[in-house]
Amino acid sequence: MTETTAATEATEYGPDDLVEIEVEVNGTVVREKVPPRLLLSDFLRHRLRLTGTHVGCEHGVCGACTVHIDGEPARSCLTFAAQAHGHRVETVESLAAEDGTLHPVQRAFKECHALQCGFCTPGFLMSVAALIRDRDDLRTASDEEIREQIAGNICRCTGYLNIVAAVRRAAELAGETTHETTPDERG
Amino acid sequence: MSTRQFGARVQRNEDDRLIRGKGRFVDDLPLPGAAHGAFVRSTVARARITHLDVSAALAVPGVLRVYTHADIGPLDQPMPLLIPHPCITHPRTQYPLARDEVFYVGQAIAFVVAEDRYIAEDAAALVEVGYEPLPVEVDYEKAAEPGAPLVHADVPGNIAARLAQRSGDPDAAFAAAEHITKIKVRVERSTAAPMECLATAARWDEVSGELTVWDGTQAPIGLRGALASLFDLDEHKVRVIAPDVGGGFGPKVHFPYANEVLVPWAARDLCRPVKWIEDRAENFVHMTHERGQTHEIELAATKDGIVLGLRDRFLHDTGAFIPYGIAVAQVAACQIAGPYRIPNIDVEFACVYTPTVPVTPYRGCGRPQANFALERAMDRLADELGIDRFEIRRRNFIRPDEFPYTRPNLIFADGLPVTYDSGEYERALDTLIEALDLPAFAKQQEEAWKQGRYLGLGLSFYVEGTGLGPYEGGHIRIHPITGKVYVNTGLTTQGQGHETVFAQIVADQLGCSPENVIVVEGDTGAYDWGVATFASRAAVVSGSAIHNTAVKVRRQVIEAAANMLEANPDDIELADGRAYVVGSPAHSVTLAEIATASNPLRYAFNKAAQSATQFAPAARSDGPPLAPGSHPGIEAVDYYSPPHATWAYGVHGAIVEVDPTTFGITVHRYVCVHDCGNMINPTIVEGQVAGGVAQGMGGAFYEKLDYDEDGSLRNAGFMDFLIPYATEIPDIEILHQETPSPLNPLGIKGVGEAGTIPVAQVIASAIDDALRPLNLPPLWSVPLSPSLLYAHVTAGGAR
């Protein structure tokens, strides 16, 4: 049973109760009722039929499930759908423009043959999209630096070579960014 | 003129949907109303099941069924032995759901079906299983010793199979040897860990009586055969579709897994679609493993390092069952002499049962193990004789003028004696030597040692039998309205780029863009002649079949165009999706028009149909619209059946540094020289090599399945089974050599497994070289780890 006690200011849901959530997903506000334990990855994939986000491990290591929560990459397998209430979620389906034009990172992955089976790819795309948005130095960054930035996503097919190239290419395609990074933030 | 597509770095056709998140992996497919499965798995390696109570599970709201072996009718039988062989004296395969006994941690005992996976897992946790544990011996070397606990009570010594093969006169060679090197090496068990785990969904159509199964398999046609047989259906009533599959690497060619029969069973029983999506923890104890082998290998040589004889005795860990037969061991045995002449070979193996996950091929299929054994021995021989490691290999290579080179009585997976068809081994070695700049490295190494740094160089030469039969087929049809070329073949892709490379082959024949060639495979409903994707064979066998088919289609197109343009077929060229008369490019007709015109129509249902009649009829004939012996449309079928395997090869070298404070390694350079014959798409080839090297690196230094003595897997997850990230994989330099295969029209050899095969030896060899000042014994087993290296160095007395 759901209980809200004025005195305790806490809403409690039983395991079989449904939590009403309102989430902005890829620009559209979505209202759904979810069990407390429903993972965000499953919510996106099965409730909203946004199957681009994939599930590779459900313990946060492989990165295939990476989406953006409030603009920052996050593991959707380590988030309950209920936690997304009041927040903004973006998935790989939001990268291309409405008219179908590919996002620079998508173009770069295709140009550089940075995917083979494609299962890990959405997670990489979301991680790298945020990366090139936040940094303007990736065009000239070393391989080592780029590899550090993409560690945290596992690919079993490509051996990562072409993904490194794709990150650089994506930065090229994205052109100048407007983000100002202070020396402190870049440490 | 069209640009030649074969050999071009064409961007992939399959990428668009994958980068948009519109891939169609099994769990992505809409299947309204589907119920979800979850397995109850054994938590004990070897036990009698004394008690099995599903009542609590059944009582959970939302649970539809809980199946045990008693509930699955004719499915309750041992699953087939897929590749029988007379040497398998004690074949054992498992029941889909355990009966009275379990044989490994992870073995399926019950199958729960519920409204969703969450509920199914809740219910699975409530199934009560009582075990009476039996003694176990997990280590396969110990399991093969007298007195070891038996996995199967009626299999003496835990030996499933034993095969001895002799080529030439090895006894004489050893008797006459001036020097004998003998070593023992061990490769530990590993798992492919594709990013997408196993997945099966099924739907029974009650009206048509058809079963449709979507499965992440590498063998849809094979699986269809198995399902038709098990469910007693005609094959055309069973449709197996492998949609997008997130990595295969071998284990997904094995069938039928328990899920592959139980999901269809439940779907029929419930009159509802059912799906089962494996999770990562399960994958570690359900999807098959591979790599465990121990070789005692001897080389009989002259004092100049010419190896005249090889003797190898090895044990192969087959896990608790042997459903795929001896494939891995057989391939290892046949490749044991690598690229070297070694005319006298004595190789014998035994496949040992252990109470662990069954073993079936994983990328390399025994070649990595054989390569490790042989190349470690060659390094050792070189060291003992005081001959340079590169030089000793050079002295033993099969020379180009010696091909085809046969090893009598060493029977490969194609059922024929190992016969190498072509290659330039020495040229590959020289290419590597030049790329590594050995003299410069020698100086670097001396400097490094002076500074207390450990820098070393390793190498490994491998051969790879590829392109196995029995055959594959191709089917091509040009669609009338769109002019798009549809291509089918029987095997299927898990990321290797078939939608592109096969399109390139066809585009060359038809003068169109590869983007307009649509490859549809992996669906027995679309095309169902063929075998499967494994053993680096798709490009060779399906590629050749599709080429043969495209040649036929080209002839049809040219003849039809010649009729339509009232020209001579010899004067017709195909380019840019059109057929035109040489010399008058304006006088042309499109593939769409040709296809439309070749199908005598009554109804002009659209403009294309209308416009096709502007030209002379496609089939010039005074007789009936469809001439006797001809067929409507532009369509053809053809096949390719390889006479025997075609042998690719390569050599890898790496410069590795060992950090004495952590015993971690840094790979400063990794160079691959490889030869897979003519390359359809060099970019895709490089992707395959790089991916293979990464898996090889994992197997050399990171990935080890950590079984405890009771048979439980300690590291059944990505936290502790260490798959390398981008930071652990070096830059990989890939140099191509192309010695065309004489065995198929395109001169192709396979490359899918190439990258993986030599890596363990390269790393071990490099570390040995780096630590030379410490005078340690060589490294004999993989995977290595910093902790193992530390023990190795300190045991050697060095600090």
Place this chain on the structure above:
Amino acid sequence: MKPSGFRYAVPTSLAAAIAVRAEAEDSVILAGGQSLIPTMNFRLANPQVVIDLSRVPGLDGIEVSGGTVRVGAMARQRAVERDPRVHAANPLIRETLRHVAHPVIRNRGTVCGSLAHADPAAELPALLAATRGSVTAQGPGGRRVIPAAEFFEFIFTTSLEPEEILVAAEFPALEPGEGWAFAEFARRHGDFAVAGVAATLLLGDDGRIRRARLAACGVSHVPVVLTECEELLAGQAPTPDVFAEAGRLAQGAVTVADDSTTTAAYRRHVLAGVVEKTLRTALSRTGERR
């Protein structure tokens, strides 16, 4: 793997959160979830009640004042990592955070969550121990500050009472001129360390070591302050030989036994090297912050 069912509590005040926690027999706090949710997905943890702190206002603050960096329970690791005031006051915090998992995990994970989770192989507990920080806990009985030395009791076990919630962590600022370093050796980028060390080094006007602070992760059942090293170093000249001696001495702190992948002897060897490395790096940074 899907988690088992649980009661889900969403308090909108700290008092409410504490009340729920006090009443529940078996509850966990959901802050970032990056350590908690994997264990729940594996069904290694099956709590009855999950208390989501994200809607309790005022818990995500990051403050620097009076020589202390104060990090609220819901402050994300990445926010702390990026905060220029934190970095100015105590740069060891950012350097340590850079070694915690991967940036994507740090976007959600919280500093306090990692401390409360108390994995002895984790970097943040070692940071707290080395810097002599503290945490603030709040329960039905009120608020109390627990110094690092009294907080970590055992693997995944802290001295928090069952009804208490961690509401903040406090890290002292570095002294002017104090050097700092965090280093670890892990099998893969972002993994828990085989051994890791957080260190600070303060020199006197005479160039000798006035105060060295070191704590190690991954070597014991709790993060270990390397007391013997600290005592050895105090008053010594900061030379390579002294640092090497400190490394050798540190090896005694390793209490983790051999496991199936890593021997204790190897771990000791790594710890010695990491200690030396952090001391060298910290030395090179003395005088940077004046």
